[in-house]
Amino acid sequence: MPRTLTIFIDGVPFDQLEGMPFANQFRSRARLVPILGYSVNCQTMLFTGKTPDEIGFWCEWEYDPEASPFRRIKALLPLLGLADLWYPAKRMVHRVLDRLRWVSSTKNIPIPYLAMFNQTGNSVFDRGFDKESLLDHPEMTSFLHWHFANNHERDEVMFQAVLDKIKNEDDPGHITLMLAGIDHCSHWEGVASEPYNALLVDNDRYIRELTEAYLAKFPDGRVFVVSDHGMSNIEHHIALDLEARFGRPSTKRYAYFSEGTLLRVWSESGPLLTEISAYLDGIHGLQRFSDEDRAAQGITTRASGDLIYYTDDHHQLVPSFWGPKPSVGMHGHHPSNRSQHGICLSTGEHDFGEEVGAMEFYAALAESLES
Numbered sequence: 624m625p626r627t628l629t630i631f632i633d634g635v636p637f638d639q640l641e642g643m644p645f646a647n648q649f650r651s652r653a654r655l656v657p658i659l660g661y662s663v664n665c666q667t668m669l670f671t672g673k674t675p676d677e678i679g680f681w682c683e684w685e686y687d688p689e690a691s692p693f694r695r696i697k698a699l700l701p702l703l704g705l706a707d708l709w710y711p712a713k714r715m716v717h718r719v720l721d722r723l724r725w726v727s728s729t730k731n732i733p734i735p736y737l738a739m740f741n742q743t744g745n746s747v748f749d750r751g752f753d754k755e756s757l758l759d760h761p762e763m764t765s766f767l768h769w770h771f772a773n774n775h776e777r778d779e780v781m782f783q784a785v786l787d788k789i790k791n792e793d794d795p796g797h798i799t800l801m802l803a804g805i806d807h808c809s810h811w812e813g814v815a816s817e818p819y820n821a822l823l824v825d826n827d828r829y830i831r832e833l834t835e836a837y838l839a840k841f842p843d844g845r846v847f848v849v850s851d852h853g854m855s856n857i858e859h860h861i862a863l864d865l866e867a868r869f870g871r872p873s874t875k876r877y878a879y880f881s882e883g884t885l886l887r888v889w890s891e892s893g894p895l896l897t898e899i900s901a902y903l904d905g906i907h908g909l910q911r912f913s914d915e916d917r918a919a920q921g922i923t924t925r926a927s928g929d930l931i932y933y934t935d936d937h938h939q940l941v942p943s944f945w946g947p948k949p950s951v952g953m954h955g956h957h958p959s960n961r962s963q964h965g966i967c968l969s970t971g972e973h974d975f976g977e978e979v980g981a982m983e984f985y986a987a988l989a990e991s992l993e994s
């Protein structure tokens with residue numbers, strides 16, 4: 624059985640590969656074309672081979688007033704919602720609500736709307752993920768972000784732990800590790816910023832040292848380097864005011880969830896959805912996710928949104944439930960933008976062509992684990 628080492632790096636765009644000279648020489652080098660959406664689905668597809676329709680969630684949150692954990696304090700939310708008027712007070716209420724541990728984080732969701740939503744999506748790498756994945760393979764050891772202290776040293780510490788395992792054990796088996804520092808850095812410092820470029824160099828060193836050690840131990844082994852999506856810098860902000868046009872969201876009329884580059888709307892009323900889509904269709908920098916595209920990417924259920932919109936490359940919804948301020952770098956734009964393409968590399972000569980989807984990575988890893 625060929626042993627595999629999978630180095631997963633969150634959010635490395637294919638177009639930044641030249642900043643990683645060692646990784647750029649892998650025998651197979653493909654653009655990883657993601658689906659529309661965030662890491663929670665893009666990562667999960669790589670290791671489960673399942674689309675959002677198949678896995679049962681798209682994005683972390685969905686409209687589900689019956690299952691929302693906040694329905695228990697629904698009567699209290701309008702009062703707590705007064706804090707929305709002053710950001711420091713709002714932050715404080717969010718922090719208190721997060722401490723209840725009903726969800727991982729309430730982010731910037733307006734407090735009165737919380738009882739309409741439920742957090743249903745967990746990435747394959749998250750502690751709460753409870754479905755089958757390739758990480759369950761009996762001979763696989765996974766090194767995940769939450770196994771380590773959350774600080775600036777985390778990737779370095781994880782790299783060292785994996786290197787020690789490879790060097791010290793007679794048979795370290797199959798290994799997957801996930802490095803997340805570069806995604807965080809691109810959100811807050813920007814793609815191709817100075818600290819970002821330094822992290823590319825660090826990640827390239829991790830890849831080189833781990834690959835050399837692994838292939839020294841298993842000359843027939845395979846090393847994969849894969850990222851879930853790309854990233855680009857934000858230049859334009861889009862402000863929406865659905866409340867001013869359509870009134871406050873409620874379970875009787877409509878609900879919306881906005882997060883950085885994505886906007887979803889739900890309503891039982893066809894005429895109201897038509898009105899809302901007419902407004903949104905007219906907003907510069909915002910595009911409707913078409914039914915054909917939704918079918919092709921496996922994002923068709925109503926739970927994912929009656930209407931789904933995404934922002935053009937370099938555009939972000941500000942403010943949104945993702946946060947009150949713009950990010951420097953973002954992802955979640957349509958995969959037809961080349962900036963959103965991740966990487967999929969292998970030391971195997973013919974493993975990948977020029978362009979692959981998450982399913983092709985899944986198939987390659989699954990095949991190595993089975994044989």
Ligand SMILES: [Zn+2]
Binds near residue numbers: 634662806810
């Ligand atoms: Zn990210």
